[in-house]
Amino acid sequence: MDTSAKTNLLDFDRAALRQYFVALGEKPFRAEQVLQWVYQYGVDDFDAMSNVSKALRETLKQCAEIRAPEILLDQTAPDGTRKWLLRVDSGNSIETVFIPEEGRGTLCVSSQAGCALDCSFCATGKQGFNRNLTVAEIIGQLWVANRALKRNPKGERVITNVVLMGMGEPLLNFDHVVSAISIMLDDFGYGLSRRRVTLSTAGMAPMIDQLREVSSVSLAVSLHAPNDALRDELVPLNKKYPIAELLAACKRYVADETSRRVTFEYVMLDGVNDSPRHARELVQLLKEVPSKVNLIPFNPFPGTKYRRSSAEAIERFRAILMEANLVTITRKTRGDDIDAACGQLVGRVEDRGSRSRRYIPLREAVTQ
Ligand code: SAH
Numbered sequence: 313m314d315t316s317a318k319t320n321l322l323d324f325d326r327a328a329l330r331q332y333f334v335a336l337g338e339k340p341f342r343a344e345q346v347l348q349w350v351y352q353y354g355v356d357d358f359d360a361m362s363n364v365s366k367a368l369r370e371t372l373k374q375c376a377e378i379r380a381p382e383i384l385l386d387q388t389a390p391d392g393t394r395k396w397l398l399r400v401d402s403g404n405s406i407e408t409v410f411i412p413e414e415g416r417g418t419l420c421v422s423s424q425a426g427c428a429l430d431c432s433f434c435a436t437g438k439q440g441f442n443r444n445l446t447v448a449e450i451i452g453q454l455w456v457a458n459r460a461l462k463r464n465p466k467g468e469r470v471i472t473n474v475v476l477m478g479m480g481e482p483l484l485n486f487d488h489v490v491s492a493i494s495i496m497l498d499d500f501g502y503g504l505s506r507r508r509v510t511l512s513t514a515g516m517a518p519m520i521d522q523l524r525e526v527s528s529v530s531l532a533v534s535l536h537a538p539n540d541a542l543r544d545e546l547v548p549l550n551k552k553y554p555i556a557e558l559l560a561a562c563k564r565y566v567a568d569e570t571s572r573r574v575t576f577e578y579v580m581l582d583g584v585n586d587s588p589r590h591a592r593e594l595v596q597l598l599k600e601v602p603s604k605v606n607l608i609p610f611n612p613f614p615g616t617k618y619r620r621s622s623a624e625a626i627e628r629f630r631a632i633l634m635e636a637n638l639v640t641i642t643r644k645t646r647g648d649d650i651d652a653a654c655g656q657l658v659g660r661v662e663d664r665g666s667r668s669r670r671y672i673p674l675r676e677a678v679t680q
Contacts, residue, residue, distance in 0.1 A: 424480025
């Protein structure tokens with residue numbers, strides 16, 4: 313039988329899977345059983361699902377499958393950061409990164425093959441955009457990584473946090489991202505707390521409001537500049553949704569809960585956005601928004617005109633923010649030896665847009 317004709321159950325969150333079983337003439341609770349097998353035990357073989365009747369297992373074998381993206385490359389950096397290159401179709405592959413830290417492990421997940429936003433300092437943007445990932449391709453990254461990482465000696469899962477900070481703009485693939493998040497949070501899925509799942513956006517202000525309606529994961533916003541003139545240059549999306557509009561949406565996102573804050577990401581670019589004046593401007597800007605700031609030392613990639621700010625400039629910037637009582641963390645650069653750091657993920661994408669000539673080939677040149 314042609315496998316492409318089969319229904320991939322990784323595409324279904326709990327609600328959709330219940331509907332699927334009802335359509336098969338089965339009881340909806342089969343959805344919970346199957347979810348547990350798939351996500352808690354990492355099973356992709358229907359025969360292993362011992363509490364599912366034999367007849368139903370046979371039906372599922374005929375018409376369904378559990379198919380995650382195929383691993384093309386699996387690399388581990390000296391600091392323990394691990395990156396998978398995953399094939400999603402004949403023309404596209406994406407990257408997923410695991411970052412182990414003391415007491416937690418974070419998986420950085422991609423939401424699109426490429427990215428349409430073209431932020432001037434980001435390698436993903438330079439290769440252009442091809443398509444949104446399906447639910448199966450998004451949640452499949454977690455499934456693949458969980459299988460590969462096994463459990464720790466206490467029997468616990470190693471991935472404790474998920475950040476939607478890989479390739480792509482998650483809020484431009486809204487429905488699929490929301491379904492994948494619902495599997496991450498589902499007690500029959502990965503059962504992660506909503507505080508341990510973070511969605512990062514370049515600033516799709518109206519979609520932040522939509523996200524608030526359907527989910528309550530942690531929100532991170534790639535701000536990178538304290539005024540519109542500079543942000544227009546770094547994040548072209550700012551011309552559509554300028555800072556005031558973006559921050560208003562951020563405020564609404566956390567308004568219902570006093571302890572919630574938005575994380576603002578700020579990439580430190582030498583001589584561009586890293587002066588004390590910029591820091592003071594940022595303090596003024598964030599005064600009214602419950603915030604944390606994450607300073608990200610710029611990670612270079614071939615062909616970029618930017619340089620990373622010096623350690624002194626980053627520290628001086630951080631000190632000004634801290635003095636103003638803004639909780640500020642400098643993100644440690646992880647996995648840069650294998651091009652797995654923020655902004656370095658490129659995978660391999662067939663650009664259907666206008667920027668194909670600027671495609672930067674993957675350094676490892678592994679595919680095909
Ligand atoms: N599109 C979303 C999700 C990607 S998150 C967003 O923009 O938030 C990836 C994070 O890494 C973003 O904060 C992005 O601005 C940052 N980044 C991109 N290129 C980078 C680079 N070269 N060095 C450091 N950080 C970078």
